[in-house]
Amino acid sequence: MSAVPAPPADPPRPAAEVLAWSRALIGPALRAAVDAMPDGVRAVAAYHFGWQDEHGRPAAGGAGKALRPALALLSAEAVGGSAVDGLPAAVAVELTHNFSLLHDDVMDRDRTRRHRPTAWSVFGANAAILAGDALLACAFASLADAADGGAGPPSAGRSDGVAAAAVRALGRAVLDLVEGQCADVAFEERTDVDVPECLRMAGRKTGALLAASCALGAAYAGAEPPRVGALRRFGERIGLAFQLVDDLLGIWGDPAVTGKPVHSDLRSRKKSLPVVAALASGTRAGDALSRLYLRDGPMSEEEAARAAALVDEAGGRAWARRRARRLKAEAFAALDAAAPADRPRAELRALADLVTDRDH
Template sequence: MVEPVLRARVAGMHAWPAEMAGYAFGWWEHGGEPRAGSSGKGVRTALAVLCAEAAGAPAEAAVDGAVAVELVHTFTLLHDDIMDGDETRRQRPAAWKAYGTGPAVLAGDALFALAFEVLAGSPGPHGGAAVRRLSADLGDVVDGQAEDLLFEGRPWTGPGAVPVDAYLRMAEHKTGALLGCAAALGAVLAGAPGATVDALTTAGRQLGVAFQAVDDVLGLWGDPATTGKPVHGDLRRRKKTLPVLAALAAGTPASGRLAALLSGPGPLDGDALRRAAVLVEEAGGREAALAEARVRLDRARACLRGVPLAPEPAGRLLALLPYVVGRSV
């Protein structure tokens, strides 16, 4: 229901940004040759549609919201890969490696603009409210990304170290805001009551923190063939992630050895990366991150159960939550 509209909207862009956008969505290869296989899980699309139905609206009411969120999500991925220097995405070169940095920035900008055009032109009386919702949530995403980038320059230990609670606040903005927006937009376009929209937004944000916690775990111990990311990539860049911060905060002998390893001179590579990953697990970082994901999933469930929702789509939403973060929790 959503993808044909999404593809049509992208096709209406300038041909060059449209080609790069389609590459980023996974629809085709560099040059526009059609590509077989999945273009992503469609989690945000599912959230938008199911939340509209749960709020008592037909699924069609959420299509523009779902399209806008998919456009914005891909915009953030295009720009994040550039900022983080990530050269691969879904087992192939990131868009900036395939097309160049400037063109990839342009493609992201085009998707950003198109998302607001889609919402502003949505039929019915609630398009303006949807635009305001997306704008506010994107402000949160920017705040979270800014904090994430600033964290990279802070020390691992001492007064300037990043506390776990600060990391979780960052994750709720950077990752949670967009999932919260996906959950809210369908309901907003359907004219759902404010209390219902707020509950769906909070559920999506809690789900986003759970997703980030598990994504951090996969960044350390996931199979690159599955995750599409190089193993230990976050550690190699000395990126602050939840398992590492939780391990450092645990105060165990492994925490001390980990701090000394991370704070040492020179780059981390090879054996040092493997030792660091082992120390994170020994200090309890892996389990702490997964435990946080479980807590956040429970909070998301409580939000959904705390307002009147249509039973069948609400049941699908509850079934979707653990799928989003994976079976490891």
């Protein structure tokens, strides 16, 4: 008697569908976390997420891509768990990410985020900082509550030990993020920033939380340490590649896509990776960029356009693209080392392609 063939596996979903699924899955838990926040910051957080306007009326603003929670949920599935297993990690990393955005906007004095005025520009810097603090507290609560089944049905992967390790891991990621942000701020006052230290800064500022997203999702699904470590490496390398592409978009991105004015990073004289690579190139274009970029006084739109051309001519744009491609290849090798299930493997690769090919 012949064996009955197994039903075909569901095909991998496109990246956009995965992100929509991630947003829908974490949405109720995010809203519950914000609803439980103190009165003084609840409206600020709801506005930041796009759920309300500045007057507290329901709104449908963009709440972000939900990349980090998608990585957590897929990493849980990749090691044989379910998306529900990874839900506490997914909620925690999205809350942490938005804590960092609220603070970043205050520090950078950015007035636009997700095509709307930033929270600090509407409610004030103090309110935005406090709302970010509250989101970070809720992030740690999401991880700790999971040990009691508070963020979804209990699973074999959830225990007091897993939750404690997860809290430590997220704490380490936040410290790395803060260290990266400190370096980024310090670079504004320096004229001698080199490429290796700029890469270290970006790895901490962006790579640390993406790495934690993958590692925490796998850990909450009960994965063994080697698989957790491999997925952590995948997320770290994708995070650094993501930052390289983000830096390219900060110079050449379409404002309709980025939500920020063209050449915004140049006018603020940000030491982004393409700029630092161009300044360190030893080329005549790099020297001209240094004279333009490192002098005092505001930069006009014409000067910003000239700076963008010099970054390109000095090789900064091409270098950033090459480095992002190399990092993506390293990320895929790390993903394969985790021996993931086929569908989440394909979907993790699709997310990596999405965030590293945005400048083409």
